[in-house]
Amino acid sequence: MGKVKAADKDTGSLVELLPYWEIQGKAVYLKDSRAEIAFEVFLPNRETMGEEALTLFHRGLKGLLRTLRDNQRLRLLVQAKILEIDGVLARYAEGITAEEPFLREIGRQQLEELRRWQKAGQIYAHRYYISLPVGTPRLGYSTKRPFLAFLQDLFPGTKREPYVGYTVEEYEEFLKELEAYRSQVSLALGRAGLPHRPLEDGELFSVIFEYLNPDLPPPKGYVPTPLHMPRKGLPGGLGEASRRATLRSKLVRSTLDNRHLDRLKLGESELVFFKLVDVPDETWFGMLNGVLEAAGLPSWFVLDITRVPNAKAEGILRNRFRDYYVTAGQTDVPDIGAEEGAREVSEYIRYIRRSGEGLYLVSALLLLVDSDPRRLQERILETQTAMTALEGHPFMRLHRGVLRHFLEGLPFSGHALSRPRLYPETQAAHYWPTNGYWTYEAERPREVYLNRGNQPVALDPWDPKLPNYNALIVGESGSGKSYLAQHRLTEALKSDDVVAVAIDRHEWSYKGLYEAMREEGLAAMVKFGPESPTVINPFDLAPDQHEPDEVKLLQLEALFRQMLPPTGDHDPAIEEAILRSAILQTYRRRTTQHKAPDGEWERRYQGATISDLITSLNNLNQVTGRAPTPEEKAVAASLAARLDRWSRKTPLGKIFDGPSNVNIHPKTRFLYIVVQEVEGLPHFFPVAMLNVVQLLWRFLNGSPYPRRIAILEEAWYLLQNPTSATAVYDLFRRGRTLNISTWAVSQNLRDFLSEHARAVAANVSTFFLFRTQNTPEEIAEVVGCPVSFASLNSSLTKSLRHYSEAQVWLRQGEGGEGGIVRIIADPVRYWLFTTHPLERERREAAAKREGSVLKAVYKLAGGRQ
Template sequence: MSTVKKFTNLGDHLPIWHFDENLMVYNDGSLGGGLKINGLDISTATHEVVNQFCQQITNLLNSMEEGLRLQLFYRLSSNVSDLIESHAKEMLETDEAYRPLVDARINFLKKNEEAGNFYSPEIVLFLRGRPQNIKRDSLFKPNEHFSQMIEDEYGEHRDQFLRAFEQVKDHLDGLGLVPSLLDKDEWHGLIFEYFNLERLEKVGLPKLRDANSDLAPSLLEQSLLSDVIIHSDCLQVGSYYFRFINLGLLPDRTVASMADELTKMPFHYWISQSVEIKAQAQEKDKLQLQRRLAYSMVAGSKNVSDLESESKLSNLEGLLQELIGGNEKILTMGMTIILWDKEKKNLQRKIDQVLRELKTLNQAEGICETITSFETFIHSWPGSCEAFRSKKLKSSNASHLMPFFSYWRGNTRPVCIFPNRDFVPFAIDPFAPELPNWNGLVIGGSGAGKSFTLCQLMLQFFTQKPTPKIVFVDNGKSSENFVASCGGEFIDVSIDSNVCLNPFDLGANETKPSTLKVKSILASLELMFRDEGQESLPKREKALLEACIYELYSKVKGKTPTLSDLKQQLLSHQVDALKQYGEILFSWTGETAYGKLLDGQSNIKLNKNITAIEVKGLDDFPDLKDVFMLLITNFVQREAEKDLACPYILICDEAHRLFKTASTRDYILYCYRVFRKYNCSIFCITQNHKDFLSIPEVADAIFPNTTHVFILRQRKIDWSDFQKTFDFNEAELNAIKSLRIVKREFSEIFYMQDEKRAILKIIPDELSYWICTSDGSDKAKIHEMEKKYPDLGKLHVLQKIAFGEDYPSEYQE
């Protein structure tokens, strides 16, 4: 049976007084401030980057004044409700037809949050100054003078603290940790959560009241609204049991970023780490005394080698030199890991794992507090800047043990949300305004889930306002379910499909071709005219063709020119080479197989928000397929130019076909550079990076103009060439090699956005899986359900597969 002790007032054990604006005033007159920081993501960082970062943290500690105290409070919770709410707001005005897609996604995210499956790391750094010592000059001086003196001295004391606080803030900003001031309401929320976790979950956070109002409760009274029961082995607050693990033994040696391992445990917890800068003169005197004692042991040993004393003397002399040189400071540090659970068995499992994790840090040892749990509890609250069990160590060792590490969380607007490998939600905004361009590249082997990944991304992107226009150039009907579910149009192109796309089409209100349009026509003609194995047409002939194109537009009035018009012009040209090109156009004009698709007025329209153009039917005509894919690119660009307020995305499967000749490469790379000004982007899909990135000029042009890069699982590739092409470091390469796929559950991708990296998990909700799948057995199941419910639309058929055949009938069409 547990022993229970009761304290009448928990506040008697806490030094909290009140807030002065956003500063905490403690009972001893010291001041404190808090900074929210973005931890450094080192998941794919090089050793050099990590070492340099930790050295900068060491420099920060060395620059702090004596007597200052610092607390790093690492909070790993499951609360991602703000992010989910922001994500839902992005889709608030979506069309009613797409509401089932949105509801399924939001419900999926909320269920995972409620189950505690998500992790949201937050890091707050608190700084606490020295106590304020105010002395009265004389007992006989009037109270008015004493009050004025206190006010003046407090103002000076406050200014001095703010200078130190700003110095720390500036240093963190220089490290790229983006520090922002923790306001008093946020600070109160952290304290309230620490002392009232269950109450916060059930009732919510009370509003912080103004301490200056009449009869206002104190900050302590507003923060302590739950009883704390002290058991012999733990504390109990509500139905939660709390245990505390302090760092008992320091590691044998420390290495940069070793504390990162403590931030990846698979449950929710808090870490409170407090550091105090000691009086360095006193510490040096103590070390000098120890040095003299060690020297006497060595010098006093005649003809006897005292290895232990010699080693101790050498270490002390080295440390003294570092202290004198300013490279190190002596400080004290305490680390507490706070765990909680409603079941003691589960809590014990967490304790065991924490102790194991600590031991992996070069034999560090943790102490699981029992009788001293309460003392640890009141020393570890957010902003206390106190440690119950502190250890003396150098500033460089302390920097290695400080958990300044977190994850890159993606873009500001959560248009699309996917968790990373450690289930921390990650936001992607394909058209984020802060990005230099919006183009994308998707690379993955056969069966790696390229189409599935893009459909998952587009499914979330599509349901925002204004509704984007998405055009798939598909090769195998992988987007068919997606298009049908979203009410789009699927165009299956073949030589008998009665589809026509005129290479000479102009944009709205255009009477003569733009530079981009001429590039498009020349690239198409080069594909038609070049001989097998020929890289490009001769420069002179390309120049003559360009002149012919401009002349053709001026000659043909009242209609758009066609390939037949160009054929007649070339046949009558005085240059023999161009006459030969006119002869080649016989197979591309009229009622020929190629002419049906290209020689006439265009009849493809983007009337729907989502359009898929399936080109698998042109596999037997590779030349025609290459030309058609190129023309589609120009067609989407023209459509985007008509409505600049609407985002357009062109997704090209088998994108390597667009880079076959010098002119096609030149045109596509030009598109990569200019699509942003049309509020448009192009995503290229390919199975192997060598398909076109092996061409140096292509890689050099594509990478600077591509923001979103999705790399899926790779198999049987030349890893050395792959690493060289993307300029990956070893950590990045190993991350890509480790990518996993578990069918119907998740697939992992390596995502790059400019210079940032993340490993994401594509975890579909029940409905989105069936919308995005291109698996053969899944398609067969969908087909069977469609036969069973012939009166239902595609989306509602998929809802019955996802949620059961008893899904509400009011959604029937």
């Protein structure tokens, strides 16, 4: 195992201390003729791993450690760095295609917000690399005699290389060994449940470069040096400039300041070190997760695990037991510490023999890097606080010899960290971090969130990888449901191919967004209720229709079953058959035939109303293709009498029975439908909701925009009985064929546990869950996620005006994927979307002063425009 020479502030050149020779064939070749192979590994999503999955993952890591050869070191390198998301942002920007300035500008505002997050270091990732040395040092000649060393320095021509290179034949054999071991490690990583990929030459160079040059971005492209393997000195004919173009000289681009005992300075950045110096009293899987999160960025964590041969390991333990035993018996006064140590080592030996576990030397090093001294001090305190969660005090901040430890931690260097501690494989695997987070990148990202690891999650309501385009947004009052719905809505409307409808019982839920879009001529509102002059005729058809299709019939049947609930006097099945027959007869009676100029006969629908349906029921002439019986005529007459309360004869019925007076411009991008509740008439609201769902359906079908969004606020009202739930289900089921993304918004998942509501939830692929009053079992049953993931619902947090956390689950067939994301509120959208009563009042007061909602929102947001 490579060791680092002691170095002090008088070191002349960092280049001379580097062990690298060349990067070639996905391997880093070292000066001692060894090579290091490296993989980037991707940790599984911890948020969706239950205890069983975590146990299997731990077992897989132990299997990975068993693949190590005797005395071979495996290094895990964790790099916390700003994540380059230029590709995601570029595709996000491509979606800002709206012709309307307001929609285009609100998309650009979010794009700039994402860029600010990136610049401020709020978007970063932990990258995980493992590396292993292959081969043994090929020793040449060196002398320890001072006089001979002096002569060699005096006459450089007499100096001989301490290491020798390969012949062509030896190198070919070494390459075979390298590839065989790379395949073996790859297989072990797969068995451990770790997706991975080998690092390419340019990536190997970049990782080392970023370690040595924290202030500089790595070069865009890597150009190999002339020092190719197999090496037998520099190729002939190369000039002095080529001789200087070594890998080491390319890697070092920052000045090193080693004047301080407790820190290094590379370029403008300071480096502070924490070292594993003691064995903690207790270990557990993932115990370092909190430390890595607290370290922030930039930071490096180096974990070395070296397999100890069994005979050597047992010899070490026996010697340790002997030392404790002798110490305990040397004095008349019992040495309790020595006796306890001897007992622990004895139990340790018995455990190793009984379990068959191997022993490993473990050492760890944490580097905090920062160019801001004040921020570095804050990070040091946060890291030390996180370390107090560990048993004992296993980590210590280094106050001397930091350059040596810095060199020991060099990526892919063949070096090993000093002062390792002995562990059985179970405890050695406990040092492996488990803080993997869910990331997702849709082909066309329309919405970008951050997970708890500050990595982007890019979603698309029309994601072709999902079985449908529907979504369910659930959370208790004040959790952020309406904010998220409006956020997703504006993210979609920034494209020029999207139109949306929202149905709600509160005028204020979307009022800020509606008023702002209305000022730009982009939105329309329909208020439907007894106090409104709006009339929506449920018998309306599309302009090119003259008879109802199956969807329309289903909607009408659901509406009239809601108006005419079963009384118990007649068989519900007979009533349904009579209603369907009467509906069809009403359409036929209100359809006429006209002779076209070309001589062909064409049918024209003249428009029917509820009064016409009452007439058809009183004059029923056919039921399921036959003449009605006297009993069926009596049932029809009873239905007509009960339906009379919904006719224009009553104040309540006048908004249903008559020609529609709703005129919506086809270029409207957002239709806001408000269904008013009537105190004392609880049955009115679900009837009205079913009626406006038909308006929604007609508006979306007739819209020239190819992508459509339907938002059902307070969806639980429509899930209370099978009839209305069936109408909602049909909207969810047929939506994909018409490019409709339907979102149901509700406060409780129990609304979707009833038999007739389960079908609606089964046709949802995207779930957003804020904090709810549901149990983990209820969440898992509706969403289809693991119970372990559902149990995280109680851990969701929020900060007013800053962010809200939500669980996202993308259901795909029997499985799915998901994680926790943060919906971050930028000031403009916050003041535009907020439904908090006091903040709504501030927005409305500012709008009166400014004469515009948009101007008011920009002013409240701090002048950003």
